Amino acid sequence: xxxxxxELKRKINQEQLKITDRELFCSRAFAGxxxxxxxxxxxxxxxxxxxxVFYDESENAKTAYTDNEIIxxxxxxxxxxxxxxxxxxxxxxxxxxxxxxxxxxxxxxxMMKHYCQEMSRGRMYPAVPSFSEWEIEEKxxxxxxxxxxxxxLTRQAIATVSQFLFNVLEDxxxxxxxxDAFPGKYATGIRLNNIRISEMAQSIxxxxxxxxxxxxxxxxxxxxxxxxxxINNRDGYDGEILDMFYDVLPVFENAxxxxxxxxxxxxxxxxxxxxWDYVQEILEQVKENQKKQNEAYAMExxxxxxxxELTGKTEEAKGNTAPVTAQGxxxxxxxxxxxxxxELQEVLSEETERIPLLETEDFETKGEGCISxxxxxxxxxxANSGSDILRILxxxxxxxxxxxxxxxxxAQLNEQSKRLELGNAHKGVNFRIFRxxxxxxxxxxxxxxxxxxxxxxSKQLQKRWKRILKERVSEGKQSGLLMGRxxxx
Numbered sequence: 001x002x003x004x005x006x007e008l009k010r011k012i013n014q015e016q017l018k019i020t021d022r023e024l025f026c027s028r029a030f031a032g033x034x035x036x037x038x039x040x041x042x043x044x045x046x047x048x049x050x051x052x053v054f055y056d057e058s059e060n061a062k063t064a065y066t067d068n069e070i071i072x073x074x075x076x077x078x079x080x081x082x083x084x085x086x087x088x089x090x091x092x093x094x095x096x097x098x099x100x101x102x103x104x105x106x107x108x109x110x111m112m113k114h115y116c117q118e119m120s121r122g123r124m125y126p127a128v129p130s131f132s133e134w135e136i137e138e139k140x141x142x143x144x145x146x147x148x149x150x151x152x153l154t155r156q157a158i159a160t161v162s163q164f165l166f167n168v169l170e171d172x173x174x175x176x177x178x179x180d181a182f183p184g185k186y187a188t189g190i191r192l193n194n195i196r197i198s199e200m201a202q203s204i205x206x207x208x209x210x211x212x213x214x215x216x217x218x219x220x221x222x223x224x225x226x227x228x229x230x231i232n233n234r235d236g237y238d239g240e241i242l243d244m245f246y247d248v249l250p251v252f253e254n255a256x257x258x259x260x261x262x263x264x265x266x267x268x269x270x271x272x273x274x275x276w277d278y279v280q281e282i283l284e285q286v287k288e289n290q291k292k293q294n295e296a297y298a299m300e301x302x303x304x305x306x307x308x309e310l311t312g313k314t315e316e317a318k319g320n321t322a323p324v325t326a327q328g329x330x331x332x333x334x335x336x337x338x339x340x341x342x343e344l345q346e347v348l349s350e351e352t353e354r355i356p357l358l359e360t361e362d363f364e365t366k367g368e369g370c371i372s373x374x375x376x377x378x379x380x381x382x383a384n385s386g387s388d389i390l391r392i393l394x395x396x397x398x399x400x401x402x403x404x405x406x407x408x409x410x411a412q413l414n415e416q417s418k419r420l421e422l423g424n425a426h427k428g429v430n431f432r433i434f435r436x437x438x439x440x441x442x443x444x445x446x447x448x449x450x451x452x453x454x455x456x457x458s459k460q461l462q463k464r465w466k467r468i469l470k471e472r473v474s475e476g477k478q479s480g481l482l483m484g485r486x487x488x489x
Contacts, residue, residue: 019393022055024086025075025093029392034097038071041101041182045324049104051097057081064096068321071100079196088192090389095189098182102174106323108261112166113320115265119159122147126262129270140273153295157286157302161215161279162268164306168219169264172226172256176332191344194227201311204237213285214241215278216309221245222252223311229338248274257332261323410435 024030034051042049049069055076056062063077073096080092118125128144131137147155175194179187201224202210207217218241224231233242248271255267272279282302289298410433417431 021075021081021086021089024389024393025090026053026055027392029395030090030389033388033392034071034073034093037094037186038097038101041098041186042104045105047104047324049101053093064100066100066104068104071097073097073100079193082196083192086393087389091185091189091192092196093189094185095191095193098178098186098190099171099175099193101186102178103170106174106177107170108323109320110322111261111265112163115166116159116163119147119162120152120155122150122155124269125265127266127269129266129273131270131273136274139276143273143276153286153290153298154283156299157283158272158279160299160302160306161282162272164310165219165268165271166264168222168226168310169252169255169267171223173258173264175226176257177330179337180330180332187340188344191341195341195344197311198224198228198230198232201232203232203235204239204241205235207309208241212309213278213282213305215275215282216306217241218244218248218275218278220309220311222248225249225252226256228341229334244275244278257330259330406435 031051031053034053035049038049038051047068049066049071051071051073053073053075056074057076057078061074061077062072063079064071064073066072073093075089075093077096080089080096083089083092115125124144124147128140131140147158150158175190179190201220204217204221207220208214221231221241222245231245251267251270251274255264258264286298286302289301292298413433413435414431417433420431
């Protein structure tokens with residue numbers, strides 16, 4: 001009834017082929033793997049987190065979100081599922097993990113809350129921007145006057161639009177910070193997801209045809225730019241939205257990698273004024289929706305439409321902590337970053353299937369922290385995540401194969417027990433076979449503590465019983481004979 005190593009290996013190979021993404025990525029081992037990576041990235045900054053992985057392929061399912069204590073990642077999201085191998089799909093999930101860690105470490109939640117409060121009161125924070133061009137300077141004054149005289153609903157709508165614009169800038173900033181601080185698998189995962197999402201995004205003409213706000217189209221161009229350093233204009237659109245993109249791009253680019261959050265809010269105010277005609281289009285729709293039902297309905301529809309139209313479906317961040325303090329500065333080599341993207345694009349060059357967009361969900365936070373910058377730091381210690389995934393897959397295959405063989409062995413023992421005859425004294429007694437399918441680590445340690453002397457006794461008893469059983473089979477022994485087939489050694 002002993003199982004050969006050859007049969008066990010064959011079973012393991014069969015199990016590897018049968019293990020699904022749901023089983024692999026939702027396993028405790030993979031969640032532990034992502035948690036270990038997250039702790040390696042955040043523990044030194046006094047921000048402890050865990051990672052929870054779930055699987056949901058539905059269209060409106062969330063992709064990744066965090067409350068700054070637990071990061072939740074949907075392994076069934078369409079972006080991850082689009083990659084051809086388990087190793088690439090695991091890298092995609094590592095990238096999503098990195099994105100959420102980036103918000104935990106680098107997003108300034110108090111300032112974001114203050115900005116929205118000021119905008120809701122009709123004031124631009126930190127100040128109304130000034131422009132060298134006379135026409136735009138005049139428009140800035142008009143916008144400020146409009147804000148001061150606007151009703152509460154209009155101010156809320158403008159604050160919401162500004163928040164979506166901030167999320168675009170913030171996503172670019174925190175991902176750049178993560179790629180700079182952790183240039184290993186975290187950076188690779190972020191770049192993989194960015195390339196995949198951007199190359200499959202709708203073109204400008206397609207978005208306009210589907211009724212997207214011009215402001216949403218502009219934001220999508222900015223999203224594509226910070227993800228890949230380029231924009232998706234495969235249908236050759238050359239209209240006024242593209243002109244607006246190139247007008248605001250210098251402002252966007254100058255603020256994208258700045259450590260000072262105020263600089264990004266100043267850029268938001270500038271872009272808001274420069275694209276004010278696009279914003280007014282949104283405000284008109286909000287008023288129309290208010291007439292249909294009420295203010296709550298109008299704001300809900302605005303949030304939903306902007307969310308659905310933006311590449312990445314960026315959610316509003318929520319929390320109450322400042323970012324960790326950087327010592328030593330932060331910089332990004334754009335030429336080197338572009339080289340890394342090109343390398344990854346070669347890996348994905350044969351991938352052409354259209355996929356839905358990435359989603360970043362809510363953020364909340366607790367606790368303080370700081371960072372002591374180390375430019376020699378080479379990542380989170382998981383440069384070979386591919387081998388880690390194969391190790392996890394192999395462990396799961398071993399477990400599944402052993403479990404299947406245990407079931408088979410239990411069935412054989414059960415069949416044999418039915419044929420046992422113990423005489424009339426035990427007539428009517430039922431047999432039950434007890435065999436543990438899984439032995440946990442505590443039982444293994446307890447076994448090691450008592451095994452050594454017991455194994456010695458066991459071997460001695462085995463020798464004695466073999467001799468006794470051999471004598472019974474041969475109907476006893478006879479000694480002193482002149483000839484025979486059995487020799488008493």
